[in-house]
């Protein structure tokens with residue numbers, strides 16, 4: 274068992290750390306305050322090849338794998354979760370396409386994604402279908418060499434900037450997972466309407482949107498996974514990708530927690546009360562020790578789960594464990610680090626206030642903590658021969 278990054282991974286991580294500290298850190302508050310997408314950061318990430326880390330060489334990426342990719346995400350999340358999310362998002366829809374789309378679609382789309390010229394959102398959640406993703410009502414109905422897409426989506430991240438949406442739709446009548454597949458719908462097709470949701474708590478430079486599809490005509494060549502009557506394979510296939518992406522959310526949480534921890538540690542070494550530095554006070558020292566224990570546990574879980582995905586042996590239960598542990602940990606740790614700053618931490622002049630808000634989304638999206646626990650519990654009892 275090897276817990277050390279390879280030389281190549283360590284170099285990649287160190288370069289990402291310098292990039293994050295030198296280029297991303299100082300502007301993170303601005304994107305949040307202005308609810309602005311960090312266009313310049315995205316260009317820089319594309320230029321440096323960070324958008325193609327987990328995409329294979331055949332399609333213009335570097336095929337570095339998820340462990341390498343998330344070492345980069347972690348470093349960026351220490352200073353700016355929004356920019357870290359740009360790298361993370363490359364591992365969601367592009368990897369579904371890389372692994373499951375027909376060759377022609379892969380060749381047409383993936384090199385553009387790597388160059389930062391094409392963004393593809395994930396449009397799965399619907400108003401009545403959140404945790405129960407199989408309750409979707411959006412339909413894709415065959416019409417000659419096209420499909421007609423009808424339905425409504427909600428919470429689609431970057432729905433207003435994505436060039437295409439990877440839409441989960443019902444291709445064949447039926448209930449549950451039966452007949453669900455995925456199809457790419459271009460943003461500018463007639464019948465597509467996008468509405469940005471307002472008053473978001475954190476990661477305010479990223480937009481979440483409602484999408485409406487009204488008789489949208491899409492070529493059959495845009496189908497990624499074809500839902501068929503009586504089949505659930507088209508639905509199940511992309512789910513394998515989420516074994517990696519949900520751990521990725523854990524790594525983003527880990528990065529933010531570490532960023533907050535470092536700020537608190539440095540402050541405690543200079544702030545004095547009662548003639549003593551904060552770092553000399555036993556109660557606070559133990560809080561820091563407890564936080565470090567949780568951070569290290571999250572790191573081990575996340576990278577073990579990612580290493581298994583890279584090795585072609587994803588462990589869905591471990592992926593869920595890693596996501597829950599890291600995202601719940603980050604909520605506690607950022608709040609406690611904010612506490613170390615007393616009144617100063619409550620104001621937006623310090624990054625702590627932003628960090629507390631940013632990590633909040635991570636226990637919800639990508640499968641809530643509760644649904645992850647359902648997966649873990651099913652594994653516990655299935656392993657003993659129970660039905661679910």
Ligand SMILES: Cc1cc2nc3c(=O)[nH]c(=O)nc-3n(C[C@H](O)[C@H](O)[C@H](O)COP(=O)(O)OP(=O)(O)OC[C@H]3O[C@@H](n4cnc5c(N)ncnc54)[C@H](O)[C@@H]3O)c2cc1C
Nearest residue numbers: 395396397398403404428429430634637638639641643644
């Ligand atoms: C910031 C943000 C970004 C998002 N980005 C995207 C995106 O890009 N694309 C996309 O498709 N979706 C996206 N989502 C949607 C996200 O995946 C859903 O919000 C999530 O799956 C939960 O669904 P819901 O909000 O409908 O809550 P519900 O499913 O209604 O859940 C409500 C509560 O009930 C609990 N619950 C539900 N079922 C069970 C159960 N069986 N057992 C125990 N507890 C349960 C949940 O844990 C939760 O606490 C995003 C959400 C957010 C907040």
